[in-house]
Amino acid sequence: MRKVCIVSTCAFTAAFAAFCDTAVWLESGTGGWSSPDRWVDGKVPVPSAASPWTVTIPDCANAVVTDADKEYFEALGKLNINSNAVLTVTNDAALALSCPLTGGIEMRIVKLGTGTLTLKYTQTKYQFNTERAGSRWEVYDGALATDSCGLAGPIEFRCPVGVWAPGVFRLDTACQVQLRGLYGDGTVEIPSSLGEPLVFAQNQAGSPNDFSGMFKTDNTSYKFIFNGAYQKISDPDVAGSLKAPEIGGGARLA
Known part of the structure; x- marks a missing residue:
């Protein structure tokens, strides 16, 4: 049984840039x-x-x-x-993120709801700059999708991506996608x-990197x-019907 735990790990502080x-x-x-009650100084x-x-x-806010x-x-x-x-993005309708994103240490983006969150890739390959230690994306319901990029790729997820059933990670793009780790038991389309x-x-060794879910594709090449x-990838399709992976240092298939 999957478990979704969304907690802060330290006391809230309201320091911010006053622009x-x-x-x-x-x-x-x-x-x-x-x-206005949701924002510091009522700035919506x-x-x-x-x-x-x-x-x-x-820091530490949810x-x-x-x-x-x-x-x-x-x-x-x-x-x-x-x-x-x-x-936490809880959407049942289609939703898009079209702006640059920066993340701090141990930050998380959690996808809930049956809808799709599409990352509109419109600027540079570093648009989703979330490579700080412990940061990650996690998909529990619906789908997280990459969008066709207008510039030369790659699209870099600079932290691990977790996909848990029935969640879906959809690579709907013409660009190369780079991951710093994939884990969970969901579906990659x-x-x-x-x-x-x-x-x-x-x-890094020890980062979340054990994916036991499914790769859904009819792209045999x-x-x-x-x-x-x-x-670590346990899906037999990777070692079977899909083209054999090119394995570099540290990688292994279950």
Whole structure:
């Protein structure tokens, strides 16, 4: 049985940069993203294409995004998730993240709800800069999807990605995707048209890297590359019907 545990590991602090275009999540606040009671000094990140806001989730805070917050979340100019903070995305409708993202130590992004969260890859390969120690993405329900990128890739997930059934990690992109570890028992979907390999890039021994779920694809020429990565994959399709992986240092198949 899967277990979802969303907790903070230290006391909340309200230190923040005082810029007029920055909204800071208030841990003790109430309401959704449109409520002034939810934000420090009542600064709501009002959606604006001309002047997009930066939203900061402070150290150790737990923030939530629901379908009711779609207009605000999709209009962000930048999202900062500080150390030990958790952003839980609970969406049943389609939702997109189109802005740069930075993360602190031990930060987490948790995907719940039956909808898809699509990462709109619009800037540089470092757009989702979450490589701090202990940071990770975790998908428990619905899907986390990569989007076709307009620039030369790769799309880099610079921290491990966990996928737990019935959650799905969908590589819906023409770009190469690089991971620093994959774990869980969910599903990774690979489109038949995708030609770029899935690369397991360098990570640390002992980081979450044991994936016992399923790779769902009819792309029999698809290839996995292990570039000095510590990764365990138990899915027989990887060693069977899919093209044999190119195995680098530290990688192994169960």
